[in-house]
Amino acid sequence: MITSIAHSTIYVLNQDEALDFYKNKLGFEVGDDMKVEGDFRWLTVYPKSNPQLQLVLAEPKEGPMFSKDSAEKIRSLIEEGAFGAGVFETENCQKTYEELVAKGVEFIQPPTEQLYGVEAMAIDNSGNWFSLVQR
């Protein structure tokens, strides 16, 4: 039986800038930040109250996974906002929205009543959009 998700990937344009966003704006913790063979940087962050879920901040680069052309296409799609980073939960959407706006986070939808709760939508500094939901 699968019990939980331990790692999920968010593709970002620049790991340093993404780390600044997820750590200093969203308030996430750094899980791992280490150089692995071949200069690959293994970088994970997680919400303070949920250390079991590590979000891997990875740059699409030419390598075993992507050809040069594919990496460029992915980067272009990230910038266009074609990818979603997921749904982050909060106890108070309006309050968190105000805090994040004050920190300079760009929102594309303010807190809005939905069938499943109150939801705001923002984008990270790579172009990934994410929802902020209060259930």
Next chain:
Amino acid sequence: MATNYKFKRLNAGRDYITDNYQAPLSLADMAKYSNMSPYHFLRVFKDTYGETPNEFLIRLRVEQAKKMLITGNFSVSEICEKVGYTSLGSFSSLFLKQVGVAPTLYRRKLWALSNEAFRFPSQAIPACYAYNFLGKKPN
């Protein structure tokens, strides 16, 4: 789960631990930054984060020690001090309990696996990522 206000106070205590993990920290020190009594801080911290403040502190110290063991050339005694322990015996026991091997053996094993000095080997990350990003086929 803590309310939003209490969560902020808790985070202040947790941030204090993160920023000062190298120093000797008591539960009273940690609780002070959350404006809570030590017992209340302990209980709410555990309810919210799923681990006690001390378990969180140990996890932070061990994770830092793991990085230093692989990416630095410090002795185990130096690393022990750098992550906030005064007793090498206590540090080694905690490390063994958390990681499953003693610090020296951990370093020896990971250095032996890595093709480059002071780099984590690909085996230190989940195999699906090592395969995709580093082209390392699973054993």
